[in-house]
Amino acid sequence: MIGAVTGCTHLDQVALELPTEADKRGAVCPECVAMGALWVHLRMCCTCGHIGCCDSSPNRHARLHWEASGHAVITSFEPRERWSWCFADNLLL
Template sequence: MHRLPASEPGKRECQACLTADRTWTRLVVCLTCGWVACSDESPGGHAKAHYEETDHPVVGALDPGSTWRWCYVHRRTV
């Protein structure tokens, strides 16, 4: 079993949405580097854009107590 290194989430806001004066539906955190971005359900979809730029494959929910994780490579929850 491969384990991802622990990363601390950044600010609980999507910087790309703030710059574009957009709102987000939900925020997720990159489990590789801690980058926080809006989810695919949000108009910007900046978390997926982060994956496409960096190849960081797994994001997690920022919701308190959530264990939800999404893998962009396999396009499924993990």
């Protein structure tokens, strides 16, 4: 789980453990794959596990998931990265 961070008001939405390196191997953005698009980096929703592409990607599926679901906290799904972000609070966790 993500530790307590001063300023984030959405930690109560975090329901999943951080992904392991093994979880991240071979991961894709399913929405990009379905539309034949490319992505830059992957992010995982810490509430439901949705995998989406980052804001540097053309389609920004992780952000679109937050806007549609209200699930504000994501974590990097990139190898060797261990950080999280709250979209709503605009805060690195």
